[in-house]
Amino acid sequence: MGELLKQLQEWIKDRESEHLEFKEAKVRYDFEELTRYCAAIANEGGGKIILGISHKRPRKVVGTSAFNDLERTKAGLIERLHLRVEVDEISHPDGRVLVFNVPSRPLGMAIQFKGAYWMRGGEDLVPMTPDLLKRIFAETGPDFSAEISPKATMADLDTRAIDNFRRRWLRKSENPALENLSTEQLLTDAELILDGNITYAALILFGSRQALGKYLGQAEVIFEYRSSEASIPCQQREEYRLGFFQFMDDIWNKVNLRNEMQHFEDGLFIWDIPTFNEVVVREAILNAVAHRDYRLPGSTFVKQFPRKMEIVSPGGFPPGITPENILWKQMPRNRRIAEVLAKCGLVERSGQGVNRMFEECIKESKPWPSFAGSDDYQVVVTLRGEVQDPQFLRFLEKVGKEKLASFTTMDFLILDLINREEPIPAQLRPRLPHLVDHGVVEKVGRGKGVRHIIARQFYRFLGKKGVYTRKRGLDRETNKMLLFKHIQDNRKEGSRLQELMQVLPACSRGQIQGLLKELEKEGRVHHVGATRGALWFPR
Structure with a gap:
């Protein structure tokens, strides 16, 4: 610790x-x-x-x-x-x-x-x-989904969709009183009816096809499948212009019809991983329904390819939200819809759905969800289904389910970045001590040259002890020996700091300067000149 x-x-x-x-x-x-x-x-x-x-x-x-x-x-x-x-x-x-x-x-x-x-x-x-x-x-502006649809009535809402909502809310809340409420009272308690008037949220979640056609035609999700990314015509197209509770399972079933299973074997370890993770796909569609801008005329699109999926929804990110901070900041554009989905356990009001998407992708060694292509007029979420590193799956298995259950999204992001040898951004670094103390990650080096690698025990488990040695780098005395040898070999012209950094590319400038000072104190080298232009010679 x-x-x-x-x-x-x-x-x-x-x-x-x-x-x-x-x-x-x-x-x-x-x-x-x-x-x-x-x-x-x-x-x-x-x-x-x-x-x-x-x-x-x-x-x-x-x-x-x-x-x-x-x-x-x-x-x-x-x-x-x-x-x-x-x-x-x-x-x-x-x-x-x-x-x-x-x-x-x-x-x-x-x-x-x-x-x-x-x-x-x-x-x-x-x-x-x-x-x-x-x-x-007032930070988010008015909530369109909480506004009244002037001409809509109870007859415009689908009773089966409302029953679906009732069952889910009852299961989530464990409140048996919900079972006996009238439909009007149920929707009033959920703030979907205000003083007997139907909100746009009620239409978006439970509206009939005819009602949405009359009052809110853009509340539509269109599913398309293409057999290749180069294909212009789609092989299947389904238009869902009806309340979300009527089609949320059907659209996943459409995706799952062509959800290829990826098979991996490594000794006794066997994995079958679906190209499209159900949790990730459902969360992405839920986010599109809950956060799109319903004041704009376009439809939401779910575009499936064999190894890729795009969810495109009208309206840019809500104010203050960017692709860079979407994991750290949340702001529901349609608060009333988000609250209703939270009541029945479909989403968390805190916005943790995006976190779950990232976690599940990392657990299956897939690329992170991408928001490239998003602008002020649309949000594009791209999900890629290729498993990148099956060995990382074994690593997570070795960490163990119990320990993984205590990990945050930040922890998973750090592990994935370390595995891919990418830098850890500042907002993630506070979680590094937690992973070090759990024995999952090791700290290597000192001062500004500190870096982190996956712990030795996991490379041993994977049978890759040599990879661990390479990533950890050589010990201090070996590094000093390599520097001294280079200085000896170039005794006539001397050695500049820049070329000594090429000898030990894994070490920072400060670390190499520290090693040179030690060699100088030991009487093995000396330098001529100052700062970056100094030349190092053997004694």
Whole structure:
């Protein structure tokens, strides 16, 4: 737990704020109170609540016995807040510490618990003021899906689609009272009917073909299949101009008809992986339905090819959302639709659907979902089905299901980037200590030259110990020997730093300068000149 312990010491030095809270919780901590603090921290933009730390400064670790079943605790927080709060369990010499990492609320939404939207007020938690809530809800502009369709009536909604919604909401909420509600009351409770009037959200989710044709013709999803990316005419086309709850399973079945299974064998290990993962495809279609701009006239397209799929929806990304930050920021364009889909468990209001898409692609060693081609007028999501590295599947198998269940989307992204030898972006780096402490990743080098590789045990498991040695690089003395040999071989003209960096391409400029200083202290080399123009000679 070395890296996390170091981070903990830094957090302990910080002052409490709306983003950082410490609690002793030596024996237990009330779950309702934890949930309130998580809601408040999320409403303030995200942060941490740390249990097992003394409240008064100078703080120290006192240990906590609270929340022994962390998976159950995390599930409870998701159920109450619709936010995925990750937990790090740190074994400190003075006791167990729990760090709850709370994400920020989605743009345009405040997190509610027990009838109030909580925030920090001095040392206490207080409900948000109406003025502050108004500013938050105004971040996204008006919600088209919550507006009234002036001429629509109950007769325009499909009863089978509503029954499908009722069953799913009943199963998700475990509230038996939903079974006996009238259709009007059910939709009123879901805020799909307002004062007896039908909202556009109700039409989009449950509308009949005739009703959508009259009132909202653009609420249509078109499925197309082409046998090759070069093919202009499609081999199959299906137009779904009806409420989403009437066709959401049928469109997946269309995709699955031509969902080739990819077969891999490696010794005793056998995998059969579908080209298109059901979770990923369903999430991509759900996102298109929930977040497209229904004020624009175009249809949503689902275009399937043998190894690729494109989901194209009208309207660019919501304000503040880009392909670069889509994993870290969420903002539902059609909040009423997103809330209804969350009620029946189809999506999480916190926007975790995109996270799930990335996680599932990484678990199957497929390329990440791409948003290339998106602009101010459309969002394009491209899913590629090729399994890139079957060995990575074995690596994940060795990590184990239990450990993987505790990993965040950030953890999976880091593992995939390390496996592909790509740099780790700044917003992911805070999770590296977690992976190091779990023995999945190793830290190599010092200072600015630090890098991370997959841990030795997994290369041994894969029978690729030589690859591990190559990726880790040579030890310090061997590196010094190689530098010294190059300097000896070029004793007449001398060796510049630039060419010495070519001798050890895995080392940074700073690391090589450090090795040269050691050789100089040992009396084996000396330099003539200063800075980058210096020449190195053997003594």
